[in-house]
Amino acid sequence: MPTARRIDPRTDDKTEPHMTAIHDTDDRTDRATDGVVLFDMDGVVLDGWGTDDAVHSRALDDVLEERDLRVTGDLRRPLETYEYDDDFRGACEELGVDPRTLFRAREERSAKRSVARLAAGTRRLCPDVDAIGELAERVPVGLVSNNYHPTVEFVVDHFRLDAFSFVRGRDLGPDGFRRRKPDPHYLNEALDALDATTGLYVGDRATDVIAAERAGLDGVFLRREHNAALDLDVDPTIEIDTLHDLVGLVETTP
Numbered sequence: 001m002p003t004a005r006r007i008d009p010r011t012d013d014k015t016e017p018h019m020t021a022i023h024d025t026d027d028r029t030d031r032a033t034d035g036v037v038l039f040d041m042d043g044v045v046l047d048g049w050g051t052d053d054a055v056h057s058r059a060l061d062d063v064l065e066e067r068d069l070r071v072t073g074d075l076r077r078p079l080e081t082y083e084y085d086d087d088f089r090g091a092c093e094e095l096g097v098d099p100r101t102l103f104r105a106r107e108e109r110s111a112k113r114s115v116a117r118l119a120a121g122t123r124r125l126c127p128d129v130d131a132i133g134e135l136a137e138r139v140p141v142g143l144v145s146n147n148y149h150p151t152v153e154f155v156v157d158h159f160r161l162d163a164f165s166f167v168r169g170r171d172l173g174p175d176g177f178r179r180r181k182p183d184p185h186y187l188n189e190a191l192d193a194l195d196a197t198t199g200l201y202v203g204d205r206a207t208d209v210i211a212a213e214r215a216g217l218d219g220v221f222l223r224r225e226h227n228a229a230l231d232l233d234v235d236p237t238i239e240i241d242t243l244h245d246l247v248g249l250v251e252t253t254p
Helices: 051-064 073-078 087-097 101-120 130-136 149-158 174-178 186-194 206-214
Strands: 018-021 036-039 141-148 165-171 199-203 220-222 237-238 251-252
Touching: 018 073, 036 186, 073 087, 073 141, 087 101, 101 141, 101 149, 101 174, 130 141, 141 174, 141 186, 149 165, 149 251, 186 206, 206 220
Parallel strands: 036 141, 036 199, 141 165, 199 220, 220 237
Antiparallel strands: 018 251
């Protein structure tokens, strides 16, 4: 499998994309497009639904200890959740701290703790990720996740996922939180970096399908054990049971 150069989203360095035809095998569309294949990470490439809630709780402990703050009960609960919402901001106001600063600090600690857990072997790659290597021989492939960018970079390096030409997790802090899928911000960034306008985005949640549509991509919904019974309220372009199903959807054009 050839090793593709990874594009750092903070630079203008780009890789020339290969020309491919991406076909919808369930006949919902009859079009073929030149494009890319982008993947979500949690539940698609890496097993598990996402980062354990305990990571955010312990990260909050780190931040509170650094600031010599004590928080318990009802005031603590909104501060240790994943969300940057009115409850989080209200709790910060009661504490007399800036919510953006505290949220960013907690996310920095969450990212460090999640990387440490991954390094300890708490999660594994999904067994069908070898299909991504096959696809990379035909079309540029990228990884775009709602998980933290430092965590996504670690996963790619730790598991040697060299097939990806573009790797992007969300930025730490409130702005990164706001740009999570279904916002197409990071998908659009991937398309810009790869000089592409069309292709597929493979995810395991409704928000992935919505983000794909908003970015002008075909949404591919992947069924796994954790979402096998999920009743989607959106209509993906394609539904698959394994990443190997993608190989038949993408073929190199002359």
